[in-house]
Amino acid sequence: DAKTTQPPSMDCAEGRAANLPCNHSTISGNEYVYWYRQIHSQGPQYIIHGLKNNETNEMASLIITEDRKSSTLILPHATLRDTAVYYCIVRVTSGTYKYIFGTGTRLKVLA
Amino acid sequence: DTEVTQTPKHLVMGMTNKKSLKCEQHMGHRAMYWYKQKAKKPPELMFVYSYEKLSINESVPSRFSPECPNSSLLNLHLHALQPEDSALYLCASSPDHGGGFNEKLFFGSGTQLSVL
Numbered sequence: 465d466a467k468t469t470q471p472p473s474m475d476c477a478e479g480r481a482a483n484l485p486c487n488h489s490t491i492s493g494n495e496y497v498y499w500y501r502q503i504h505s506q507g508p509q510y511i512i513h514g515l516k517n518n519e520t521n522e523m524a525s526l527i528i529t530e531d532r533k534s535s536t537l538i539l540p541h542a543t544l545r546d547t548a549v550y551y552c553i554v555r556v557t558s559g560t561y562k563y564i565f566g567t568g569t570r571l572k573v574l575a
Numbered sequence: 576d577t578e579v580t581q582t583p584k585h586l587v588m589g590m591t592n593k594k595s596l597k598c599e600q601h602m603g604h605r606a607m608y609w610y611k612q613k614a615k616k617p618p619e620l621m622f623v624y625s626y627e628k629l630s631i632n633e634s635v636p637s638r639f640s641p642e643c644p645n646s647s648l649l650n651l652h653l654h655a656l657q658p659e660d661s662a663l664y665l666c667a668s669s670p671d672h673g674g675g676f677n678e679k680l681f682f683g684s685g686t687q688l689s690v691l
């Protein structure tokens with residue numbers, strides 16, 4: 465199974481862009497990259513996902529390198545409510561779908 | 576309705592007790608998942624049901640017994656647990672409609688389990 469590695473923690477000033485990196489060097493061609501966040505031991509919340517192309521939605525942008533070995537989640541204007549643990553996840557297809565969580569990055573947005 | 580509902584939200588049980596966790600979704604999703612999350616750790620996959628059949632068991636001890644009575648319901652039966660089984664248990668669902676770009680997980684808010 466592909467595995468992901470993330471920095472354990474990051475700080476970001478409120479209003480600035482938060483760039484969260486993820487390495488997934490063993491990812492296979494048909495495995496998607498997902499990002500979720502978790503606040504205060506609630507259920508993880510979906511942010512964005514992609515396969516090869518960069519993606520953008522109302523919450524964030526996802527930049528995937530051409531070799532697909534790493535990706536970056538971008539929160540364009542971080543707010544205090546974006547303080548959370550962010551997980552980079554690879555979806556493995558082996559008959560059914562396994563979503564394998566990375567170790568997560570604890571993002572703290574500073575006022 | 577885009578919710579996954581888990582009950583109870585909190586559960587305290589002794590090592591000799593039998594209890595069950597319940598998960599329900601009404602989004603027509605055909606895959607349902609149990610994850611276990613210890614404090615300050617990422618969620619770890621336990622079981623996956625696809626079209627009401629158990630498709631993945633990540634070598635989970637037999638004191639955890641999953642059940643999928645129908646496509647909307649997922650249970651986790653607990654028996655003779657150990658204190659180290661105390662954790663947040665998360666349920667999730669996904670469409671499982673042939674894969675592709677539209678697949679993603681929807682999580683419940685979890686059951687915080689304490690084993691005494």
